[in-house]
Amino acid sequence: MLNRLWLLFAQAVTILIAVWFVLITLKPEWLAGANVTTIVDSVTLKERDDVSSPNPGSYHEAVKKSMPAVVNIFTSKSTKQPLARKDKNKKSDPFNQFFFGDTPDAEPISSLGSGVIVSPEGVILTNHHVIRDADDIDIALYDGRKYKAKIIGSDPETDIAVLKIDAKQLPNPITLGNVNSVHVGDVVLAIGNPFGVGETVTSGIVSAMGRDHVGINTFENFIQTDAAINPGNSGGALIDTRGNLIGINTAIYSNNGGSMGIGFAIPINLVKQVMQSILKTGGVTRGWIGIEPQNLSHELINLMRLPKNTEGILVSAVLEGGPADRGGMNPKDIILEVNNVTVRDIGDLLNKVSELNPGDAVDFKLIRNSKELNLSFRIGKRPKQKT
CATH class of the missing domain: 2.30.42.10 (PDZ domain)
Structure with missing residues (x-):
């Protein structure tokens, strides 16, 4: 009789232990223990802190500072001549392909590029080839607003153009950097509107400084970067990790029209020189x-x-x-x-x-x-x- 009672007791204890393990594994809240609540609360608080703080090595602050000043540019013309500078008889030349590529031989022709707001009055920097021969230029801001732009002046020999829009409550203009602070190996970010998908940021490093003899412009002194640059990035911003503008993206070396890790930006010192001359006289005197x-x-x-x-x-x-x-x-x-x-x-x-x-x-x-x-x-x- 005693052995039978002991067997029943052992079976009951075993069943209770099994039930306890099942509950603590699948339904810990049913136990409502103080220790379990404390652990769950501490994990929840820790996750909230991680969400609110930037990730290590993030360039979010630089992008947050500069991206609102980068605009999308849409141009159109009524003739059958392509806006892009590409000689169809020289398809083997990788430098004949500029960012926004060929446009179809149809009426009207439209194309796209990027630009950068550099003053509260609505002055915008972009590439000459983005707006060359355009009959109509539309600017789309970061917040979705759209405006018509007029050309203040452009310089085809450096591929720089200066536009202006009449708008109120514009985003803060981008901060102009100093090219003397830029060195080979520095991390840089390219911001623009590749393929018309919307504002996009890519990262890379400065691959070379003072790159010339490229055969793109008459006056060349490019920053070379491996940050991914694609059709639609022309005229967009190349910034440093502080969010300062150090160059205007202008061209890529490519055999297929897409990024191959060799992109070129006009350095900010040359951009400023040309821009100031255009704002003062409407052109560049040399x-x-x-x-x-x-x-x-x-x-x-x-x-x-x-x-x-x-x-x-x-x-x-x-x-x-x-x-x-x-x-x-x-x-x-x-x-x-x-x-x-x-x-x-x-x-x-x-x-x-x-x-x-x-x-x-x-x-x-x-x-x-x-x-x-x-x-x-x-x-x-x-x-x-x-x-």
Whole structure:
């Protein structure tokens, strides 16, 4: 009898323990114990704190500061000429493809790009090729409002355009950075409207500074980045991790029209220089001497019997009546220096002369008939280039 009672007791205890384990696993709230409540509450509070604080390494604050100043640009024209700068006879050239690609040969033609608000008065920076030949320009703000824009001026040689909209309560303009604070390896963010999907942020690093000889613009001094940039990003912002504008995205190296990790932005120092000139005069005035220059190759150096380490520019032709012609420069002259600074190639010469004001006196060091020669004359105004 005693053994039977002990067996019943053991079975009852086993059943109770099993029920307790089932309840604590599946329905802990039924037990309503103080310890369980405390654990659940502490976990809940911890989750709330994680949601409200930024993730480690996040660039949210930089994007929050700058993104409202980035706008979407929609352009249209009534002709059958494409807005994008792409030569269909040069499909193999990866630099012929700009961000917003080809537009169909139909009427009306429409295209898209991006821009950046830089003043409370509604001044907007973008690329020249975004608005080139456009009959109608619409600006869509971050909050969805839309306005018509007018062109204040543009500079095709640097691919910069300045627009203006008449609007109230605009987002805070973007803060302009300093290119001297930008270094290779810095993290950067590209903001724009790729493929028309809406405002998008991508990240990467500065791959190179002062990139030239790319063959995109007349005056080149690009920031190269691997931040993903796609059609529709033209004219958008390249910012640093503090949310400051350090460049205007302008082009990509691509064989298929999409991002391949090589993008180019016009640095903010050049952008500011062009923008200020456009706001002041409606355009950009540059120096000009009126010659056709040619880079010195090893073959030319040997042919002209110059020292092998010669750095300079060959004057292939001189425009009759131009500043160089009036100043005594001749074809076959070799330009070695401009204002006592060595000239290494055509881009170097172009930049040095264009930075001067028309009417300024400029000194040239030349080689003519194997002898060094110094010339000084006043430069002229660079003619307006075809867009």
